[in-house]
Amino acid sequence: MEVKHAVIEPSIVRDEYITYVRLERNFSPLTVSEYEKDVDGFLSFLSAEGIQDLNDVTYPEARIYVTGLYDFGLSRATISRKISSVRSFFKFASSRYDINDNAFRSLHHPKKEKRLPDFFYEKEMELLFTSCAGDDKKSLRDRAILEMLYATGIRVSELTSIKMGDIDDTLGIVLVMGKGRKERYVPFGSFAQDALDLYRENSRPALVKKKEHDQLFVSLRGDPITDRGVRYVLSAMVEQASLHSKVYPHMIRHSFATHLLASGADIRTVQELLGHSNLSSTQVYTHITKEHLRKTYMNTHPRA
Known part of the structure; x- marks a missing residue:
């Protein structure tokens, strides 16, 4: 039975x-x-x-x-x-x-496509920074967002979770919550520091007004900004800069890693800054820099 x-x-x-x-x-x-x-x-x-x-x-x-x-x-x-x-x-x-x-x-995972991450060239990044120049509330906020993303290489979800107390101005570092709820400290430079100072002094108080929360980055209504909000901000910058590129927030992270490695940074250091558990996740950026060098050579060497 x-x-x-x-x-x-x-x-x-x-x-x-x-x-x-x-x-x-x-x-x-x-x-x-x-x-x-x-x-x-x-x-x-x-x-x-x-x-x-x-x-x-x-x-x-x-x-x-x-x-x-x-x-x-x-x-x-x-x-x-x-x-x-x-x-x-x-x-x-x-x-x-x-x-x-x-x-x-019993199912096998499909082999990953060998597709290199998209990134902005340094000149394109300069155009993005120029697109958000200004001293109004929105421009100061947008500039601070872009400076922090590019200075640290953090994920957008990590950016939107930063609280006011997570910034250490003395050491120039920020505490971020990464994947798996793992915390790490990431340094940032003087450009990001200046942008943060202007945003916190002149923009954030005017946006937040009487709302009570300690999230660092806020929407134009003063509420904590969302991942989608950051995506909208970056898309507007690309349009303003007249860059013919489909932007997504991770491109800033890709640019951060690519530019560091292209300038001679140690891959282990970049791995730690990005919060990657495995070195293989970071090594993809070495392929980008090699491919960029190859294309530059083929396009410029007279006997290539």
């Missing part, structure tokens, strides 16, 4: 899993949001396939799901992330409800 198992409803496990990564794993809000979107996308697939029990998900269903991701034209990196998210979701479901999680454990 066949023993029937209890139905494991995907939506119930989903809610428990999101609570788990948010509270027990203590992931950042951005990471939790990515996991949530990835898992919700998979559950939508299950619903469309008429699967209402996680026990019924087998390897063929997992393959069909991944094939659909390729059909949508998603990058290999995005597909790899989604596989990791759903695999983690099934591992959690297996530990809580003893379901078989072999469906996604």
Whole structure:
């Protein structure tokens, strides 16, 4: 006689899993949001396939799901992330409800595309700085944002989480909260210091007014600025500078690392500044500098 198992409803496990990564794993809000979107996308697939029990998900269903991701034209990196998210979701479901999680454990991650990160050349960075010149509240804020991003190479999520007390003006360093809730100190130079001083003295008080919070960077309404807000600020700078480039905040981080390595900085130092756990994450920037040197040589040497 066949023993029937209890139905494991995907939506119930989903809610428990999101609570788990948010509270027990203590992931950042951005990471939790990515996991949530990835898992919700998979559950939508299950619903469309008429699967209402996680026990019924087998390897063929997992393959069909991944094939659909390729059909949508998603990058290999995005597909790899989604596989990791759903695999983690099934591992959690297996530990809580003893379901078989072999469906996604057997899937191989697609090989990453050998695509080098985009970055701004130094002259382009100068154009960006010129685009936010001015002494009005918005210009002072925008200049401080750009100076801090370029001076430190920090992620936008790290920038938006900086509090007033995280800045040490005496030493010229800022305390940032990186991935995995890991804290690190990052130095910044005199240009960023001057921009911060002007922003904190003349812009931030006028924007915040009577609102009570200690976030360093704020929106024009005085609320803590969001990642999307920073993206909007940078896009406006690119348009103002007439740069024909699709900008995303990480390009400033890429520029920071590329320019340091191109000027002879030690790769281990750059790794520490960026907050990379693995050196391989930093080494991609050495490929950028080598490719830049090769292109310069091919375009300028008379016998290239």
